[in-house]
Amino acid sequence: MNTHAIELTTRDGEQLRFECATDQNLLEAAADAHIVLPAQCGQGNCGTCYADVTHGDFTLGKHNPAALPDGAGASGTLLCCTFPKSDLRISLPFDHDRILIGEIKVRNAEITAIDSVGENTLRLELRLASNEDDGSMAEFEPGQFMELEVPGRDIKRAYSLANISNWDGRLEFLIRLQPGGLFSTWLREQAAVGQTLIVHGPKGAFGLYESGLRPRWFVAGGTGLAPMLSMLRRMAEFQEPHPARLYFGANRPEELFCQTELKALQAELPQLQVIFCVWKPDNNWQGFCGTPVDALTQDLADAAVLPDIYLCGPPALINAAEAAARAKGVPDKQVLSERFLPTV
Incomplete structure (x- = not known):
């Protein structure tokens, strides 16, 4: 051969x-x-x-x-x-x-909370079972994801982590329920606190890029907010001084979620600006009208320093944001992205 x-x-x-x-x-x-x-x-x-x-x-x-x-x-x-x-x-x-040299970690985890945070969107919290190698610790880099598997069933899906490494084994995910999706249907109809999932990972290369003190701008669509929360929470934990902006978009105002968490994050990270973007606003909406890419494009025109830009969402959002950044002269190496496509 x-x-x-x-x-x-x-x-x-x-x-x-x-x-x-x-x-x-x-x-x-x-x-x-x-x-x-x-x-x-x-x-x-x-x-x-x-x-x-x-x-x-x-x-x-x-x-x-x-x-x-x-x-x-x-x-x-x-x-x-x-x-x-x-x-x-x-x-x-x-x-x-x-890059992992060796084998991907596989651990058991118990569902500790499963709550609706928005239309067809769940927050799933797990706690890793203790083992000899890791104890109870949940160790990963902000921006990475885990694959979740239902024991005894051929269902395994990847979701980005929304929290940061911790000694308690806690994992937090934001999950969009896909119509007819195998894992989504299980979450909607069968998942309950106390059940066990098998966790594979952490995996993935998306995450904070050390590049001095350049501003960091984060652009998220839907559950693409999860890795952004993880990265911003790490910045808050380390009290990193980078100027930061988060552009978080949805089609309608009621589809925006985690607003309480984002307000709490702003209290911990005072230099963080959060721009909520709604594509189809109602008459009561007071925030930005348009997509996160529209808001990004507008702000890049006035940027004194070209920022590092982190993108997470569906391909259309990623492609549009990359094009907007390129048009404003942001070097490709300063644009980091993770695109996701629905999996049933």
């Missing part, structure tokens, strides 16, 4: 190497070499494993075009459906510390 040499270079300049067969995708080959790269769906649908091939030839297999960012070009690829035709050199858009 023919194999090719694969060389990965992370954003912070670290390199990893492994061999990949011509009929094997890069994500699988890396895992065979005990290198667990940030990924989520494994089927070319989410874009989490996006990377740039800087040298060599490859085939990009079946995938969802929306998982690739606009303007990705011929070098842009998804590692989970990339098959080498030659030796490859690949540039990864994340630092080395987001």
Whole structure:
């Protein structure tokens, strides 16, 4: 069987190497070499494993075009459906510390709370069971996600964490219930406090990028708020001085959630501005009328310092925000994103 040499270079300049067969995708080959790269769906649908091939030839297999960012070009690829035709050199858009050498952690967790926070949106809280390796600690980086599995059923879905690492084993998720979704239906009809879920992770490369004291602007649509909450809560915990803005959008005012939590966060992080954006406001709405991208575009026009921009939401929001940032001269390296597509 023919194999090719694969060389990965992370954003912070670290390199990893492994061999990949011509009929094997890069994500699988890396895992065979005990290198667990940030990924989520494994089927070319989410874009989490996006990377740039800087040298060599490859085939990009079946995938969802929306998982690739606009303007990705011929070098842009998804590692989970990339098959080498030659030796490859690949540039990864994340630092080395987001790569796991070894195995993904798998732990049991008990549901401690499950509450409605908005229309078809739940807050799910879990507490990890103690084990010999980790005790009760929940350790992860803000911006990462976990995969949740219902024991005894072939249902596993990925959700971003909304809280920060803690010694109590607490995990918090904001979950949009998808019509007809397998996991969504289970959450809606069967999930209850005291039940056990199996937790895989943490995973993912999305998160805070250390770049001095540049302003940090966060743009979230729907449950894309979860990783932004995690990152802002970390900033508050460490009392980081960066000027910060959060643009949080919904179609209608009643679809906005976590407003109490965001007010509490502003008290802990006084430099944080929160801009609520409503696309289809009613006559009583007093906030910004339009999308988060509209508000972002407006504020970029007057920005004295071009900020680092963090994006999380559906592909249409991500693509529009990236285009707006590019049009205003924000360097691509200062725009970090995680797009998500509904999974049933």
